[in-house]
Structures are given as C-alpha cells and as structure tokens.
Amino acid sequence: MKKLDWMKEVDWKEGLTDDLRLVLSVCGEEAVLALLERIPGHRIYVSASPIRRAQREYVKKFTGKSPRELSLRLQVSESFVRKVLLENEDD
Numbered sequence: 001m002k003k004l005d006w007m008k009e010v011d012w013k014e015g016l017t018d019d020l021r022l023v024l025s026v027c028g029e030e031a032v033l034a035l036l037e038r039i040p041g042h043r044i045y046v047s048a049s050p051i052r053r054a055q056r057e058y059v060k061k062f063t064g065k066s067p068r069e070l071s072l073r074l075q076v077s078e079s080f081v082r083k084v085l086l087e088n089e090d091d
Contacts, residue, residue, distance in 0.1 A: 004037045059084040 016024065016032070024032045055074045059081050062070060067081040
C-alpha cells in the first residue's frame with residue numbers, strides 16, 4: 001500500500017463511489033486502499049453463488065439434522081433443504 005500512503009494525508013474518502021463506500025463500511029479503510037492500489041479501474045461483481053454452493057454442501061454434510069433446523073441455521077427455506085436432500089439421495 002506504499003504507493004497510496006500519501007492519500008491518508010488528504011480527505012480521499014470524499015471521492016469514493018457508492019460501491020467503494022460500501023466496501024469501506026464493510027471491510028475498512030485498508031481494504032479500499034488495497035483495491036485502489038492493486039486493481040484500479042476494474043469492476044467487481046460479488047456473486048452470491050459461493051454462499052448457495054456452501055449451503056448445499058452444509059446440508060449434504062449434516063443430513064442427520066432436521067430440515068427445519070438446517071433451514072434456520074442457514075437462513076434458507078425448508079423446501080431448499082429438502083430439495084438438496086433429495087438431490088443427495090439421487091447421487
């Protein structure tokens with residue numbers, strides 16, 4: 001982050017886009033500066049598909065738990081859990 005250390009000496013946050021303001025609020029100042037230094041100009045899309053994939057893996061791993069318990073833990077519907085369990089039976 002040495003290239004952009006000088007930015008800390010001015011009010012650099014005023015020029016942030018809404019997306020970078022979100023990154024700042026969630027990840028902090030150092031994360032924003034690292035993104036600006038390492039990948040300026042790039043657009044980043046944060047997909048929810050890794051979460052969905054992990055939820056499916058979790059359901060497959062903990063098949064002994066009730067669908068209700070799993071759905072509450074993962075914040076998904078019971079029908080999602082049942083669907084994954086049925087898919088797991090077919091494998």
